[in-house]
Amino acid sequence: MAYIIEQEVVKYVCTCGLLKPISKLYFCRYCLEVRCGFCVCHEVDSHFCEKCLENMPSAEARLKKNRCGNCLICPSCLLHLSVRAATVGPKNPEDPKATPRKVVYLHCLMCRWSSRDVGIPDQIAATGGWPERENVYNVRLSEIIEWYKSVVLLEKQQKLEKDKKKQRKYMSFTDKTGLTAEMIRKRIGLTEPPNPLLKTKAKPLEGAIAKEDVEELPDNIFTQPIKLNEITTVQQRLLQPEWQPVTVDKLFPIHKHLSVKQSLRCRSCEHNVSKPEFNPNSVRFKIQLFAYYHIPEIRIVTVEPLRAGQPAELLLKFINPTQHQTVVTILDLSSMPELIQDDKCSADTSTDDELKPIEKEPLSLSLTQSASLLHTTLSRQPSFTIKPRQTKQQVGADIEIPAANFVLPPRDDAAEFDDSGENYNFNDDPRLVKWRKSNKAVIKLQITPSTDLNLGDQVVVGFVMQHIYTNTIATSVEKDKEPQKCQHKIRVFLSLGNLLGSSE
């Protein structure tokens, strides 16, 4: 798995034009296009706490400000705080019968910060009950939020009245206050219950008042030496924006932020390319259309020293990750012009109609379900295609495009343990294919670094890899149908290393 941690030397061009290593790409089986994190739709599936692994509905998460109610993190170093038990002397030491009491306090294993440092009293029970601090600006903040909500509501009302007749094709759920239940009610034709916020007009807010004269700095600020151990770092201050403690004795435990499980959706066909399992304990996926499982992986084996104008031999290893045999052809970069969208493979779209309902949820959900559930299942952004951007990768070497193509057999997990001599009968061009073993093949290419390059420049070569992709979606729906095969093209750029001086 070296390509995950090491430098990215082999990069594929995503449909959107960005360069990514194969480990960061997805492959939509419905559009037959690669997608990356930049050109898919990100959706939050569920909120959970990664320490106690507890699931939280999104409404509750919003109410709790996306924090876990039980887990606390260290205000000094951000690590999880653990509960530590200790015994202290009895309450009244005069009583000879009194036994020592068991108490708990919070303790950080990393920086050894403890709740005793700032004078938080020890607790009897290990399960929470730690004192919560009240934000002094709570009232003011909630006033502002109320006011803001009423303004948004009013604006929406006015807008709705304006374009009541126009039937919108898409609706946006990405709204600022989360008034999604109302949107859905409208969509399925229910009458709107009168909004309580509209009736009781929020009282107008007093704006913040700017002050002309500010307090003078105390004189000793210039003379007193700073004790770095007593003041907090900027990070520690910004961790608690409500209090922004200046000295370390005001650091208090912070509730842990929640994590989300997110699913990724192809923007053009609205199918998921990645969907995790709902359970926070699970790290598996329901849908994982990672390019790594569908597109041949390319690794650089060796390259001869790169000298300007001199041909060098480049050995590349191709690995077929699929269960189907494929044929790989190396093509020139010009065979895949940029910014052309309809340069797609011959994907048959006739099965699309049968497939789509699997993903789409019916809109007629009963209203007894909580608004949050509706929110997660329906928060689908209207699909829109992003115009692919120009790939700005400069190519610094010519590549001799081989005339022959080569076959990659399907992946066979058992073959790894099979030492018996394999004999292949693929009619390989011996000038192209140098080595093969099960689903892997090493091929030889001839490259010539350009004479325009300067010494020490990174030499990048690019080509188009065309491979046969076997689409198995149709077979899973209709058993007797043959899997569709199509030609898929993808541009690949390889960083080969730096240009050396001439050998003379």
Place this chain on the structure above:
Amino acid sequence: MTSRNNIKIIAGAIVCHEAKLRGDVTIGAGTIMHPCAFVNAEAGPIIIGEKCLVEEQSKITHRVPFDRVEQKNVPVLIIGSNNVFEVGCNVEACRIGDNNIFESKCFVGNKVTVTNGCIIGAGCYITEEQVLPENTIIYGENCLQREALCGPGQQTLQMDTLSKMLPNYHRIRKPNLKS
């Protein structure tokens, strides 16, 4: 300097045979030294106090800074009591007090003076000439520093278990000094 080893182990110390001791080393009572701990008194004597715990692969070196090599009288490296040297730490400090913890893979340079109750966090590097005040804690990849209210607690339980277990599975050096 001293090519011959001069090892003094005070009765009550548990020093495994595989622990490497070089030069003039004195080990106090109750100290536990794991196999493959490495104490190198290359520049001058090292005196380790009582009830210290020196774990595997930890290195304690007495090395004089380059600019002081010329000085005639080489100081003795005195290590106090109840110090813990965790797996893989590399300590060259010129003086160590009591109750300190050197966590795994930390490095303490030879210009650093460690007082009492300090904790050098895992992987932390301190090389600059300085005196660590009492109860200093150094932690994290940026070697942030904070001051604790009190020093770390003693590892009595761990020490008791080790002093029972180690002699059952390892050859122990015979103490050569009465306490």
